[in-house]
Amino acid sequence: MGEEPIVFCKGGGCTAKLGPGALSHVLEKLPRFDDPNLLVGFDASDDAAVYRLTDELAIVQTLDFFPPMVEDPYVFGQIAAANALSDIYAMGGDVRTALNIVCFPEAMDLNILGRILKGGSEKVREAGGILAGGHSIMDTDVKYGLSVTGVIHPDRVFANNSCRAGDVLILTKPLGVGIVCTAARMGAASAEAMDLAVRSMTALNRYASEVVRRYRTHGCTDVTGFGFLGHLCEMMGEKFSATVYRDRIPYIPACEEYVEDFYLTAAAQRNRNHLQNKVVFEHVPFVLEEVLFDPQTSGGLLVSMDPADAGAALDELKALGLPCDVVGEVTERCDYTVIVK
Template sequence: MGLEDLKQITANLKQPDYKNLLLDFKNNDDCGIFRLDNNTLLVQSVDFITPIVDDAYIYGRIAAANSLSDIFAKGAKAISAMSILMWDKEHLDTQDINAILQGSLDTLIECECALLGGHSINDTEQKYGLSVSGIIKDNIFWRNNTAKIGDVIILTKPIGSGILTTAFKNDELEFATNLDVVSSMMTLNLNTAMCAKKYPLSACTDVTGYGLIGHLCEMVNKDISICLHYDKILFFENAITLADKGVVPGGSYENKKALEHRVKNTTKYNDIICYDAQTSGGLLIAMDEKNAQKLVYELRNEGIQASIIAEVVIKSEYDVYLK
């Protein structure tokens, strides 16, 4: 669902200000957060996706990693999950569904998150995901829109997964020779979040369906704008070439249509790739530059493709400046 559609359907929804409710749908954040007691915060999120690769097991792993990402973007530990399965019986048999569920379960086991059960229905289009619960024990959680002037922003995975998976579907790119993007989408943001917990963060979010620029726009508040440096962004191999050829998912064009009035592109580059709808993308982490340099060094030593891609500046005419 596009950004504008989401705003319209939630615009008139109101609920009481419950005493222990810290974040809900009104906050446009990655998760809801509810205080259970003085030391424990409950963090909850839900997500599901249609197949983006043909391999059922890999699809299950990617869908689970994508669903878990919001929890890690809050600095929480995932503790339990419920499966959400919409089964396209016309095109997938029981063996395929078992492989999807096994892929998801293996990913949950990787982060020691218990699968409690779930719900399934028949559908005309295959979909799978998880509702995930997490906990925070130190009362420290990361908002997505609390970056401060002078911060820099770290990105922890390359961009372009929507373009590459579209190329896979259109037989314009060989799946077997472009496994970097598949490996990235299957990789949990858990290790990244654990490293980041050692530092004072201003804000954090993950990069998913609204694309890099969409999630940067969500990080903007009334005091700041963001300067994004195109040449600092790491893109998956072949992604730029394919984007220039027009191999771009519809959701990425929808992102640009909804957001381009908030963005000033001062580069010579085709910026559609910066709006590309990602699946199980990396984290965007805002923090002071000195600590950011330390965190990037630590993340790279862990094999995570982290780099500083943007700076937070005083509010100006546009929310994001692409330079």
């Protein structure tokens, strides 16, 4: 008998992340570093680390990599790179350098790896950064991503937990890409749904970040593997709660059909289980619940902004071409972290 063929796309992207419960259980046991120049570290569950070099300059550091969630290696490279670069933009920073992270099977065609790296390098170039090197190892499955360094002024960092009561919440990309990619692996996704998912996943958050920097933005994160509700709960922490408007959530319309056909992810169920005591739904259909728990790959920015600025900012964000909206508001702390109604 011959060797089993290597399958490129088995289901990846941010659905491959460890669940939030397992991850927090490990991280809470690690010692904290006492350095006044470490402005943002892992204890804040934020998107990237920020370290101050001078009074006017800090570096932003992040890394992200995962298995393919689409069949086209070039598109996968674009998505993985856009996803890794996103953490810099979620902090309000600008990209400077990136390093490739590659896991690749020895028996697989190296032309596939070339297409992955080409897609990734093009996104780094679009970000205004320089691809400066990387590291590769042999593995049984393909994985790809970037380690990225950016820069920011120390006083202009968008932490994920610096919201204010009364802020409105803006989401800059549609939800549902995890559901669509799951349906696509089963041959059930329409070309229209997959095209919108790919367009969303390959779009850099650079442009949305540049928009929200011009307004009174108090907090920001990007929506990835923990889903909209998981990342929103991290933003609220123990200080605030959020009300989410069920009728304002942008998502890929075909998700309604795919959820009804049970094209769901295990990662979404891990997110649901982790958040069951923090989130309450009031007259919300099951489809929308799944969309809100759905792990996103290269998802949009979730922005906490002064309500007086939201209208003008949203007009600029809509001009970028992806579904976006004001999806809720930050409130004083109540019995639940998030109420969806």
